[in-house]
Each structure stands twice: as C-alpha cells, then as structure tokens.
Amino acid sequence: MVNRDLYYGDVPKYARPFVLVGNYGMYLLLDLGRMGVFLFYSLIGIFKRPFRFRELLKQLHFIGAGSVAVIFFTALSSGMVLGLQGYYSLNKFGAEGMLGSAVSLTLIMELGPVLTALMVTGRAGSAMCAEIGIMRISEQIDALECMAIDPFRYLISPKFVATLISVPLLTAMFDVVGIFGGYLAGVKLMGVNSGSFFSGMEQSVTNHDINLGVTKSFVFALLVAWVCTGRGYFVQSIRGAGFGAESVSKVTTQAVVISSISVLVFDYLLTAILL
C-alpha cells in the first residue's frame, strides 16, 4: 500500500499542527478502510471451498470449550452479586418478590452478552491477534499468499465462524449460570421466596428481551473476531506499533482495548435501537 504521508520538513512551522492532524486523520480513514475490506474478505472467505472443518473444530474447542470455565465463574459471581445487590435495593421497597425479574432481565439483556464478549476478548481474542500477528511478522501469511492459498479462507474465516458460534452459546450459558447464582444468593442465602423468584422471572422476560440478548451476542462476536484478527493481520501497518515481537505485543493490547470499548459502545447503541 502506498504511504502518502506528507513530508513534515517541507511544511512551514505554523502549518505543522495541521499536517499532524491531517496525517492522523488520513491514517484513521485508511485504517478504517482496510479494516472494512478485511471484514468483507473474511465474511466472503466463510463460503469459499474447500471448507476447513477440522480447523473450525479446533477453533470451536479453543474459543468455545476453552472459555467455559471462565464464563462459568464470571457468570456465577455476577449472578450472586446481582442477587445480593438486588435484594438489598428491593428490600427497601418491600419488593423482594421482583428479584427474579431484576436478575434475569439484567443478565439476559445486558450482562450476559457484554461480559461474555469481554471474557472471550481477553481469553481468546488476544490469542487470535497474537497468533495472526506472529504469522504476519514471520512471513507465514506471505507464504500462504505465495502458495496461492487465500489467507482469509485458510486462516481468518474459521476463527470468525467459531467466534460467531461460540459467543452466543457461551452467552446462553452465562445467562443460565448467572440466574442460578442470583437464585443461590437471593433465595438460598437471603430467604426470598423461591416461587416468587421464578414466577417474577417468567412474567417479566419476553421473547423480545431474549432476542435482544441474542442479537447483541452475535454483534459482539463479530466485533471481537473482526477487531482481534484484523489488528493481528495488519500488525506491520499500524502506526506506532514498532517492529517484531514488540509490535505484536502492542497490537494485541490495542486489539483487546478496541474490542472491549467497541463492545460497550455497541451495547449502548443496540439497546437504544432495539429496546
């Protein structure tokens, strides 16, 4: 790709801040553009043959099965905290019977998709970014291209598919375990009536709420896979990342940060649009 940065030394001193801002603006546009093209080719790569089922299974095992324990403990503790906090707040108004409703709605619509995506970003997203980044700097991706093998079909798309399958399933698991945690804290520890906990949940959670949670989990999965694999793929083109092993470590950190912030921003946007 042609680097069209202006030569700083040719510019009068008073204009240099504009050059800096302009250069950075151009860089951001370029970066967004190439990430857009990357997403397009990654999605196209999903449908290209031959399919890599074995690689898909390997990625499902790594991203999905490998995250089960992390998701379980995050969900259980989040649910229990929700149960305790919810009881504390609702008890002030004598509305402990609404605890099941509060816990389940919070988990299904917000905490389940968001925390699952953040946990997957930290555990699997960072690993995906580092793996692809190392393959890039050690010319393994160049080698794939030279062997006329599409790196998107071969390398990126299986990770996309595995993330798109794993994150919604892990989110569902998060919701169930989280509600169980809320039940443990609210009913077993604080003495809320079991029947009112579950009937409150049954009455308040609608299909729309579940659909919102599922939609969020798919969108977050796409964001995590896109940002983490994309940053790794472009490790040598990212401004300020440096070279070699240092660039991979910096870009991996950047991928986790961008991915996490994107999840939180899109959480608000989706809630505002779909609620």
Added chain:
Amino acid sequence: MNTQPETTAAIDPVIRFIDVTKSFSGLKGRNYVLNKVNFSVPRGMTTVIAGGSGQGKSVTLKLVLGLMQPDSGSIMVDGLDVTRLRGEKLRRLRTKFGVLFQGSALFDSLTVFENVAMPLRERLRLSGPEIEDRVMQTLEQLELVGHENKFPAQLSGGMKKRVGLARALQLDPEIVLFDEPTTGLDPVMTGEIYNLFSRTQSRIGYTAVIVSHDIPRVFDLADRIVLLNKGEVDVFSSPAEIHNSTKPYIREFTEQVLGGVTKSLKQG
C-alpha cells in the same frame, strides 16, 4: 551494464520490470528504493539480485509476487502485469512461483510433513496416499526423511531452509524466488543449500531469482546479476563484467566485496 529498457528480442524474459518506482516515507522525506528501473529475468536462467542493506532487494521480490504495489510502473510476469492483478487472477499467477523465504516461513504448528504437504492439500485434489508419496519423495531428495514428524522449532537453520525449499518446489514451479537462502548458515550448510539448488534446478528446470548477501559465492551460480544501488539498477552477465564497470559505486563494490574474485579474474 544496462540501465535502459532491455530489448526483449535477445532474451526470453519471464519477468520484466518496466519503469518501476517504489519509495517509502522516512524522517527525511521519501526514500526511493527503486527509481524508474528497468530489467528483466530470462527464462530458465539464474538471476542474482545483489546490493547493500536497505537497497530494495527483498522489496523487489515482494513486488514480483504482488505482495507490495509499486508507486508507478509495470511488472510483467509471463506477459501479465502483476500490478493490475487482484484476487483470484493474482492467486492463479502465483501458482507459477515457489518461494524460499529468508526465515523459511514454515508454519510453526504443523510438522515437516504437513508443511511440505500443504500446497498439495490446498491446491491439488489428490488423495491421501498420493500426497504422502509425493511428499516423501521430495523429503528423500532433500535428505529430510526421518524428520517428517518434527516441528519447525525442533529443526536446525539449515534443515528449516531445506524444508522451505521442499515446500517451494512441491508444485513444480516455473519460477523460484530465493530470499537470502543462506543467511545465518555456516559455510558447510551454505554449500549444501547451493548444491541442493543446483540439483533441483537441473531436475525441474525452473527460472531462479536469488537475493543474497553471500557474494561472491552466489555469483558462481548466476547467469545474470542485477545490482541495486540507491534506486538505480545495473545488469551484468558475469562478475568480470562488473569489474570492468567505470561507475564509482560499482568500483567501490568490486573493491570491497568482489576483491578476491576480481583479483583472480584479472590474474586468470
């Protein structure tokens, strides 16, 4: 010496650089590694690309493969302009190439066997036994039998190069690009790599392009030498021809790098 566009009548060029410019931005403005250069690589012969560090040798290979785009100019490979090809068309053109990378670029998570088998699995519709036969045959030719189940991390530098070469030759390419094939190897291993190169080239008959610092040794293999210096290109047909050049940078090059060879040529 030839800095002008070459006539194609005398040679059958498989690769042609036509007015190619490639630059990178640096702290002191743009650094031109290739500045409107013209040269060609004759079919079936060995072309060595030499020059100091940062003179654009590896960039030249990446341009040929379409891994980088030039600022301007055309790069013709078998009559097709690489700079204009995209997607599947570019991928189809790349099937003509085999590439031995500087760091071998082996896939860390795959065994030697899987690395060498990869182009066969991905590009050709062969059965498992057919792939195994072809891979084992190549491993035998490159004296790698017994190492097929090892991972790249368990191999020496020379063995990695041999595995890289085995992978590069797996689809019988028309053109093989060697990026610093002997960097980091001891003299014995270097000799072994060059012997393998000569053997495989005489067997397959591919066009070879070698980028190397290993001068003058690599000049023994060359039918044509391309010298890169500050964006310019000079083409020679032998080390003796380099010695006769009057250009100051080439005289400096012959004194520093080719000293031993040119002295012996003079005496001879």
